[in-house]
Amino acid sequence: MTFKTLFTACVTATALTGAASAQSMSGTDNPMVGGAAMFADKTIVENAVNSADHTTLVAAVKAAGLVDTLMGEGPFTVFAPTNAAFDRISDESLNALLQPEAKAQLTQILTCHVVATNAMSDAIAGMIADDGGMHPVPTVGGCTLQAEMSGDTITLTDENGREATVTIADVRQSNGVIHVIDRVLLPAQ
Template sequence: MSKILKLVSTFLIVGVFATACAQDAKMAKKPMPAEKDIVATAVDAGQFNTLVAALKAAGLVETLQSPGPFTVFAPTDDAFAKLPAGTVENLLKPENKEKLVQVLTYHVVSGNVPASAVVGKMVDATSVEGSTIMINGMDGVMLNGSAKVVAADVMASNGVIHVIDTVILPPSK
């Protein structure tokens, strides 16, 4: 009788273990929610120092730490370096805060827009700034014909970041 109990116990343990492993496999397929907001994610990435400094100067850090969701087309430090000499320094001056806010909010769309929503399509998105961003998802993803999305779907707790290689500028009003 003891051998039968051991055999039954072994089958039960193996069954429970197999069920737990199967559940772990299902959980592994589900994307885990991001723990950090857009600003913290950008800071941790280490390639958005200029963007973060600009967000601070514009007073937009708290906004991008709020629940959102937001979609941010985030220019890298190299993207900011492509601007004409002195542009960033000039935008960071307190007297140019309004223009800085305009430029930065042009890189933000309200809502959570994954790359899969634009792949294979030509779409327009309205930025938080109010102007339209032309998105070409036909061959990779390009914004306004000049900025390439070089990394998509960087998830944050309050939205998604798409890394771009060029700063996009809103149309002059």
């Protein structure tokens, strides 16, 4: 299955799920993400499919077979790269990652964006302060990200020195929290 096919399937799912979510009576004070309301009573996957900024991430989660996991009980903290973050990866490399033979590699990359706890930004900022300005964040994928503060903004650095900035923090989910980031983080090479 090509990236284009997965992308089209995600756009269709987004339109269908978005219509259902718009009818939801669940109010939330969550920030909007990708032009869509994020509902605190929905799972990470149920909300992510509604974000126009996360269609590539949703396609990757599907290709890696992580939908059921991220719809599970959690709690999870997901550092969610935007489409623009994925655009920094060549189309050739991204298409290769979405092929069935690269599933293990894609799964590791995606799970390096997931922490097995519910960590709101104030808690992360507190851990950074307690650790003297930098806090190690071990991920489900076996990576350790380094969290730091840049003014009032959290940044994450992967094991390769790639830095991502949290652009939207504290998007509450029924099974955790999403923090939107502007770069795809990678495991050590």
